[in-house]
Amino acid sequence: MPFLVYILVYPFLWLISILPFRILYLISDGLYVVLYYIVGYRKKVVISNLRTVFPNKTEEERNLITKKFYKHLCDMFLEMAKTMSISKKELQKRFNITNPEELQRLESLNKSIILIFGHYASWEWSIEVQNHINYKGFGVYKKLANPYFDKLVRDIRSKFKTTLISTKETIHAINQNEAQGVKSIIGFLSDQSPKLSKEVYWGHFMGIKVPCFTGAERLAKKLDLTTAYLKVTKIKRGYYEGEIITLAENSKDYKDYELTDLFLREVEKQIENAPEFYFWTHKRWKHRA
Known part of the structure; x- marks a missing residue:
């Protein structure tokens, strides 16, 4: 069954990926109508999240954020498919790193990031x-x-020199590289809700006490790696900027959970500035203290 689903869906994804961007976004406009007005994809979750995070905004303001979010979500779905065939030159044009010199400075410290x-x-x-x-x-x-x-996603990333590793593989892979003197840059998406356990850290995110992922911080502190935040901003449709914000050059010097809190503050600032670009379909605030 998994293979049948793959062979049925893959040609559609490939077709989407080779379309010009102007056609891609026309399809996105149509997809928005379907997802928002007809299917209502996870709309209850989105509305609940926005009410939780922005209780002082009016219903009209939250509805406007919701509509803008679904338009962005549809764009992002199709941009993910576009990654299958996008060239390095095109990707560089559409995702601009504004301060590459900061990456080079961190690299000069000779510590993994x-x-x-x-x-x-x-x-x-x-x-x-x-x-x-x-x-x-x-x-x-x-x-x-x-x-x-899963293999398709791995292959797409490897085309741009990035290797995907599962959470279970992370510590072994990084320890192995460090032992061999190979320096790495390891990307973590760390803002969503982890499984509950007795050891979970409860921090504040958008003014609400919730469980938080701390794997990135723990790895950085254990191996004394550099910790940085990638601030991604949507400039206009199909164009983004990424800014490297250094959180700690010597992560082991920071108190437990301090780096996690610094990271969450950066995400909060972006949400406050333009909430429509956050991933509201995830049940981030399902667990609260």
Whole structure:
């Protein structure tokens, strides 16, 4: 069954990926109508999240954010498919790293880098970072249930010199590289809700106390790596900017959870500035203290 689903869906994804951007966004406009007005894809979750995070905004203001979010979501879905065939030159044009000199400065410290970012704007095209650094690039991700699509995603990332590793593989892979003297830049998406456990850290995100992922911080502190935040901003449709914000050059010097809190503050600032570009379909605030 997984292979059947793959062979049925793959040709459609490939066709989408080779379309010109102007056609891609016409399709996105149609998809928005279907998802928002007809299907109502996870609309209850989005509305609930916005009410939780922005209780002081009017219903009209939250509805406007919701509509803008769904338009962005549809663009992002199709941009993900476009990644299958996008060229390095085109990706560089559409995802501009505004301060590559900061990456080069961090590289000169001769320490591996933990690059944390959130589900904001375009995390898929953040693979462009790899073109500005000599370090070996890794992206920590959750394996897809369908092994054929999982391999497809891995192959797409490897085309841009980034190797995907599962959360279970992360510590072993980084320790192995460090032992061999190979420096790495490791990307973590760390803003969503982890599974509850007794050891989970409860921090404040958008003014609400919630469980938080701390894997990136723990790895950075254990190996004394550099920790940085990738601030992704949507400039206009199909165009993004990425800014490298250094959080800690010597991560081991920071108190427990301090780096996690610094990261969350950066994500919060972006959400406050333009909430429509955050990934509101995830149940981020389902657990609260």
